[in-house]
Amino acid sequence: MSTRTSAPRGAAGRGLGRGLAALIPDGVFDESLPAGQAPGGPLQQVPIDRVRPNPEQPRMRFSAGALEQLAESIRNHGVLTPILVRRDADGQGYVLIAGERRLRAAGLAGLETVPAWVRDDVSDREQLEIALVENLQREDLDPIETAEAYKRLIDEFGLTQAEVARKVGKDRATVANAVRLLKLPEFALAELRRGRISAGHAKALLAAPDDAMLRVVLREVLRNDLSVRATERLVARLQRPPKPRNEAVRQAIAHLADRLTRAVGSRVRVEQKGRSRKGRVIIEYSGEDELQRIVARLEGA
Numbered sequence: 001m002s003t004r005t006s007a008p009r010g011a012a013g014r015g016l017g018r019g020l021a022a023l024i025p026d027g028v029f030d031e032s033l034p035a036g037q038a039p040g041g042p043l044q045q046v047p048i049d050r051v052r053p054n055p056e057q058p059r060m061r062f063s064a065g066a067l068e069q070l071a072e073s074i075r076n077h078g079v080l081t082p083i084l085v086r087r088d089a090d091g092q093g094y095v096l097i098a099g100e101r102r103l104r105a106a107g108l109a110g111l112e113t114v115p116a117w118v119r120d121d122v123s124d125r126e127q128l129e130i131a132l133v134e135n136l137q138r139e140d141l142d143p144i145e146t147a148e149a150y151k152r153l154i155d156e157f158g159l160t161q162a163e164v165a166r167k168v169g170k171d172r173a174t175v176a177n178a179v180r181l182l183k184l185p186e187f188a189l190a191e192l193r194r195g196r197i198s199a200g201h202a203k204a205l206l207a208a209p210d211d212a213m214l215r216v217v218l219r220e221v222l223r224n225d226l227s228v229r230a231t232e233r234l235v236a237r238l239q240r241p242p243k244p245r246n247e248a249v250r251q252a253i254a255h256l257a258d259r260l261t262r263a264v265g266s267r268v269r270v271e272q273k274g275r276s277r278k279g280r281v282i283i284e285y286s287g288e289d290e291l292q293r294i295v296a297r298l299e300g301a
Contacts, residue, residue: 082099198228
């Protein structure tokens with residue numbers, strides 16, 4: 001089985017912001033060392049059935065198809081990147097820190113052991129941060145899992161959005177927009193989890209002023225398969241104040257005047273008297289000939 005990995009020089013320092021490389025010791029492949037041993041922590045084969053999942057795993061769902069593809073790769077090439085574990089309290093097993101997809105796929109591939117870095121000097125707090133950052137850097141969490149992972153780094157580690165962005169290699173606006181998705185009501189988050197709407201749709205829905213309007217827009221998005229831009233336009237349109245009645249009446253009268261002008265062939269004005277339904281229709285003409293034509297047209301009509 002291949003246990004090839006990459007271990008940059010100088011990675012033995014704690015520096016969690018640099019990702020998993022910070023926990024891989026120098027001199028891993030120093031041939032003068034006993035097989036499987038390296039300064040600062042051993043690289044060894046550990047039984048899969050003695051590794052329990054990380055209880056703080058931010059990823060909630062794993063694609064069965066993607067796991068099977070990885071399992072097939074492991075059957076052909078072995079586990080190319082070791083997982084990261086620490087011994088549990090009784091020393092009889094291991095707690096996974098990072099690499100759950102590889103661990104699951106190795107089990108699917110029929111392996112009994114998996115290559116692992118065993119680091120006993122990783123605290124519970126560090127374990128959580130590493131798991132969150134590693135998963136976010138892999139970019140295959142769903143939008144809600146991503147948002148929740150960002151929020152945990154902010155809430156539980158006291159990081160700013162800018163600091164989270166630096167740790168995971170994103171810009172601050174990406175982190176901010178992701179965390180804002182968690183402000184959506186549960187019925188909208190459920191559709192996002194199911195993949196029926198995208199993160200772009202969810203961001204557009206956030207502009208709705210209340211849950212009632214949000215429900216209306218969401219229903220239209222799902223019913224008519226609206227694009228993100230169309231969703232934004234719908235939210236904006238529903239928030240426009242209704243036109244005052246007198247303005248609506250004025251526009252209706254102007255429309256009727258246009259229809260009469262086309263029908264008669266001369267300019268027609270419709271004037272309404274105040275708020276009443278009464279008014280008058282004025283047909284303009286420029287000479288006797290035009291007046292005769294207007295009369296003839298009206299008689300013919």
